[in-house]
Amino acid sequence: xxxxxxxxxxxxxxxxxxxxxxxxxxxxxxxxxxxxxxxxxxxxxxxxxxxxxxxxxxxxxxxxxxxxxxxxxxxxxxxxxxxxxxxxxxxxxxxxxxxxxxxxxxxxxxxxxxxxxxxxxxxxxxxxxxxxxxxxxxxxxxxxxxxxxxxxxxxxxxxxxxxxxxxxxxxxxxxxxxxxxxxxxxxxxxxxxxxxxxxxxxxxxxxxxxxxxxxxxxxxxxxxxxxxxxxxxxxxxxxxxxxxxxxxxxxxxxxxxxxxxxxxxxxxxxxxx
Amino acid sequence: xxxxxxxxxxxxxxxxxxxxxxxxxxxxxxxxxxxxxxxxxxxxxxxxxxxxxxxxxxxxxxxxxxxxxxxxxxxxxxxxxxxxxxxxxxxxxxxxxxxxxxxxxxxxxxxxxxxxxxxxxxxxxxxxxxxxxxxxxxxxxxxxxxxxxxxxxxxxxxxxxxxxxxxxxxxxxxxxxxxxxxxxxxxxxxxxxxxxxxxxxxxxxxxxxxxxxxxxxxxxxxxxxxxxxxxxxxxxxxxxxxxxxxxxxxxxxxxxxxxxxxxxxxxxxxxxxxxxxx
Amino acid sequence: xxxxxxxxxxxxxxxxxxxxxxxxxxxxxxxxxxxxxxxxxxxxxxxxxxxxxxxxxxxxxxxxxxxxxxxxxxxxxxxxxxxxxxxxxxxxxxxxxxxxxxxxxxxxxxxxxxxxxxxxxxxxxxxxxxxxxxxxxxxxxxxxxxxxxxxxxxxxxxxxxxxxxxxxxxxxxxxxxxxxxxxxxxxxxxxxxxxxxxxxxxxxxxxxxxxxxxxxxxxxxxxxxxxxxxxxxxxxxxxxxxxxxxxxxxxxxxxxxxxxxxxxxxxxxxxxxxxxxxxxxxxxxxxxxxxxxxxxxxxxxxxxxxxxxxxxxxxxxxxxxxxxxxxxxxxxxxxxxxxxxxxxxx
Numbered sequence: 001x002x003x004x005x006x007x008x009x010x011x012x013x014x015x016x017x018x019x020x021x022x023x024x025x026x027x028x029x030x031x032x033x034x035x036x037x038x039x040x041x042x043x044x045x046x047x048x049x050x051x052x053x054x055x056x057x058x059x060x061x062x063x064x065x066x067x068x069x070x071x072x073x074x075x076x077x078x079x080x081x082x083x084x085x086x087x088x089x090x091x092x093x094x095x096x097x098x099x100x101x102x103x104x105x106x107x108x109x110x111x112x113x114x115x116x117x118x119x120x121x122x123x124x125x126x127x128x129x130x131x132x133x134x135x136x137x138x139x140x141x142x143x144x145x146x147x148x149x150x151x152x153x154x155x156x157x158x159x160x161x162x163x164x165x166x167x168x169x170x171x172x173x174x175x176x177x178x179x180x181x182x183x184x185x186x187x188x189x190x191x192x193x194x195x196x197x198x199x200x201x202x203x204x205x206x207x208x209x210x211x212x213x214x215x216x217x218x219x220x221x222x223x224x225x226x227x228x229x230x231x232x233x234x235x236x237x238x239x240x241x242x243x244x245x246x247x248x249x250x251x252x253x254x255x256x257x258x259x260x261x262x263x264x265x266x267x268x269x270x271x272x273x
Numbered sequence: 274x275x276x277x278x279x280x281x282x283x284x285x286x287x288x289x290x291x292x293x294x295x296x297x298x299x300x301x302x303x304x305x306x307x308x309x310x311x312x313x314x315x316x317x318x319x320x321x322x323x324x325x326x327x328x329x330x331x332x333x334x335x336x337x338x339x340x341x342x343x344x345x346x347x348x349x350x351x352x353x354x355x356x357x358x359x360x361x362x363x364x365x366x367x368x369x370x371x372x373x374x375x376x377x378x379x380x381x382x383x384x385x386x387x388x389x390x391x392x393x394x395x396x397x398x399x400x401x402x403x404x405x406x407x408x409x410x411x412x413x414x415x416x417x418x419x420x421x422x423x424x425x426x427x428x429x430x431x432x433x434x435x436x437x438x439x440x441x442x443x444x445x446x447x448x449x450x451x452x453x454x455x456x457x458x459x460x461x462x463x464x465x466x467x468x469x470x471x472x473x474x475x476x477x478x479x480x481x482x483x484x485x486x487x488x489x490x491x492x493x494x495x496x497x498x499x500x501x502x503x504x505x506x507x508x509x510x511x512x513x514x515x516x517x518x519x520x521x522x523x524x525x526x527x528x529x530x531x532x533x534x535x536x537x538x539x540x541x542x543x544x545x546x547x548x549x550x551x
Numbered sequence: 552x553x554x555x556x557x558x559x560x561x562x563x564x565x566x567x568x569x570x571x572x573x574x575x576x577x578x579x580x581x582x583x584x585x586x587x588x589x590x591x592x593x594x595x596x597x598x599x600x601x602x603x604x605x606x607x608x609x610x611x612x613x614x615x616x617x618x619x620x621x622x623x624x625x626x627x628x629x630x631x632x633x634x635x636x637x638x639x640x641x642x643x644x645x646x647x648x649x650x651x652x653x654x655x656x657x658x659x660x661x662x663x664x665x666x667x668x669x670x671x672x673x674x675x676x677x678x679x680x681x682x683x684x685x686x687x688x689x690x691x692x693x694x695x696x697x698x699x700x701x702x703x704x705x706x707x708x709x710x711x712x713x714x715x716x717x718x719x720x721x722x723x724x725x726x727x728x729x730x731x732x733x734x735x736x737x738x739x740x741x742x743x744x745x746x747x748x749x750x751x752x753x754x755x756x757x758x759x760x761x762x763x764x765x766x767x768x769x770x771x772x773x774x775x776x777x778x779x780x781x782x783x784x785x786x787x788x789x790x791x792x793x794x795x796x797x798x799x800x801x802x803x804x805x806x807x808x809x810x811x812x813x814x815x816x817x818x819x820x821x822x823x824x825x826x827x828x829x830x831x832x833x834x835x836x837x838x839x840x841x842x843x844x845x846x847x848x849x850x851x852x853x854x855x856x857x858x859x860x861x862x863x864x865x866x867x868x869x870x871x872x873x874x875x876x877x878x879x880x881x882x883x884x885x886x887x888x889x890x891x892x893x894x895x896x897x
Binding site: 018020243 | 280283289291292293294300347349350352355357362372374376377378379382383387388390393403409412416445466472473477491495498502503505510513518521525
């Protein structure tokens with residue numbers, strides 16, 4: 001088999017992956033002057049001003065909370081699905097996947113209708129004489145949107161790992177006198193860690209950089225890193241600053257990937273999406 | 274009892290996943306703009322939807338870009354996978370790392386990097402830029418779906434084909450490609466669906482009146498609640514549901530057939546196995 | 552089998568799409584870039600039919616969005632609809648094509664008071680499309696007092712009931728007016744003060760919105776909104792409880808104009824389109840569709856009596872005593888950008 005089949009891709013890769021990355025770096029490390037541009041760290045210095053660090057902090061916090069909630073909700077769900085409570089697992093899986101195949105903007109938009117002051121949830125609550133729920137355009141709405149959109153990304157990798165665990169191992173632990181709790185903490189949980197790691201990655205990354213969810217459900221109030229980047233490119237026309245934030249993001253992501261793969265141990269082909 | 278609790282938990286999770294969609298579907302038949310009142314049953318929003326030229330033209334762009342980008346990405350990606358499979362050492366590592374870059378990078382970073390590139394190269398924003406961007410983010414997924422199939426491949430197959438008088442190209446096309454076909458198909462469908470679903474990258478790389486469905490939905494959602502959007506959601510949801518059910522039913526039937534017949538190789542369908550057997 | 556079928560479906564889609572783009576390219580194409588929901592789109596169809604042209608219609612939601620898209624050079628349009636201050640900015644940067652009034656005879660219907668403004672004294676580059684003021688739209692069932700000041704938007708009484716505009720010139724402008732400064736201030740201290748007051752206001756704000764604001768007000772989601780008069784008129788027509796006021800500290804008179812960006816490949820079509828939009832019956836339809844105030848006298852005369860004499864939509868000169876136009880800020884724009892980014896990031 002020939003290695004020459006690699007050439008079209010090599011050219012493509014250089015043109016559309018490598019060159020753009022260097023352009024981003026170029027913009028990040030230069031500032032425009034009268035005579036063109038000069039090298040400068042000004043864009044990065046600006047990012048470390050308190051107001052933008054606050055944005056970074058907020059993004060990290062919301063992404064962590066969402067990932068945490070996804071894990072708390074998703075792990076038990078994955079366990080039940082991998083267990084024997086249901087006979088038709090294919091159908092179950094299918095039902096889990098279907099909402100994911102709907103356009104992600106429509107899924108987010110759906111919550112707009114639900115959460116409004118006069119939206120479906122509040123109509124229901126008032127008809128039951130309960131107090132209204134006012135969470136649209138708050139942090140909670142943003143977290144809710146993230147959890148809703150990314151939950152399947154947590155459940156499916158965990159499910160996939162759990163369903164492959166050898167039933168014999170679990171039974172053996174029970175036979176050897178471990179109570180269900182110990183079986184879980186000593187056997188099932190450690191074995192499922194790779195699934196958890198890939199689930200966490202798949203939820204945390206998009207949650208950290210989304211700008212759509214915070215724009216639609218946060219009412220433009222909760223600027224996240226993604227919004228900041230978007231604004232620099234599409235509103236205020238400051239590519240240098242936008243590129244610098246992007247570079248910081250890439251570094252952050254690479255760092256967390258390194259940490260994740262450290263926990264993951266052996267290298268695996270984990271489906272990334 | 275435990276079984277009951279377990280089941281209820283799953284039902285609750287499903288309720289959470291499906292409730293918003295269900296509400297949208299109900300509203301799509303509501304003969305009133307206001308969300309608090311039920312104004313009677315109507316199909317008016319569906320009529321309006323099909324008369325909306327922005328939505329219809331963006332639906333067309335979405336399918337066009339999705340299909341074209343998927344096919345081109347599949348061709349380049351499959352060739353690339355074969356090449357990568359046969360390279361070694363640092364070269365292989367380097368290429369794989371760069372390939373992972375668009376997968377790992379936040380979408381928005383890929384998006385702005387491509388936007389800068391196109392501005393820099395003075396390419397007019399529109400179909401072309403959108404297509405180039407989509408192919409770019411699709412290729413890695415094609416490579417990642419084809420590579421595992423290549424690893425399963427018997428190394429001697431290709432040599433045997435050459436020994437039997439095939440030209441290298443012929444051996445590739447007649448022997449290798451059919452063997453890795455499941456991976457190629459997975460990659461193609463993956464690419465197609467990723468394209469259709471993409472918003473962020475399209476948002477930054479489009480222009481001159483070209484708008485995908487996602488972009489149109491975003492700008493409509495920013496204008497507030499629109500009953501036509503509810504109608505659109507209902508149609509898209511029903512479409513996806515029916516499609517997935519058909520694929521799964523047929524798959525199950527085929528598997529049964531295969532099990533009763535000869536012991537064929539396991540079929541791979543991205544709609545089923547992407548997580549199940551990952 | 553399934554696999555093969557899916558391949559067939561995908562491939563036939565490709566064929567189909569390639570085939571479809573193949574034809575339909577012979578007609579000249581006119582690229583129009585307008586604000587979202589800012590034209591009766593049936594008008595486009597009629598134009599296409601009458602002039603045998605294909606119209607590609609694209610929308611934006613802020614002047615800045617539009618500017619960046621055109622400035623980046625990627626997109627070429629033939630007719631765009633910037634607001635006044637953006638027109639100046641684009642003019643200064645040489646981004647506009649001159650228009651030929653000879654080819655737009657229908658411009659004679661435009662209100663002479665609204666022609667030849669500071670932005671474009673001789674109308675060499677633009678014609679007004681819609682105009683209006685900046686003010687407060689409020690829900691009379693949720694607000695008991697008479698609103699007459701920008702202070703209302705800073706009143707803790709209405710915490711989480713206030714909508715601001717996600718548009719930097721307008722929101723910063725309102726803050727500046729409230730503090731008694733010009734909304735075109737170049738004084739960095741005044742600007743910093745405005746930024747500070749917007750940050751203080753942020754906990755009271757329900758959301759920063761654009762096009763969705765009117766929908767939210769109509770649905771009773773908020774009590775007060777910073778808004779443009781046209782959006783307010785639309786809101787009032789949908790919900791009688793709403794009222795619009797131009798605050799006493801002053802307001803901004805804005806224009807949205809039609810202009811032709813440099814690089815247009817269909818200048819002739821652009822002129823025809825601008826003339827078409829200034830036909831009385833077409834101008835009337837757009838005005839009725841959008842609900843904004845039109846500078847087109849013939850169209851205005853055909854509006855219902857109560858609309859054409861509505862003082863909120865068509866304010867009298869005395870209402871505009873403290874009104875200012877937006878002026879392009881030059882270098883200071885960077886500071887506005889920065890202040891707005893900081894307010895949003897806060």
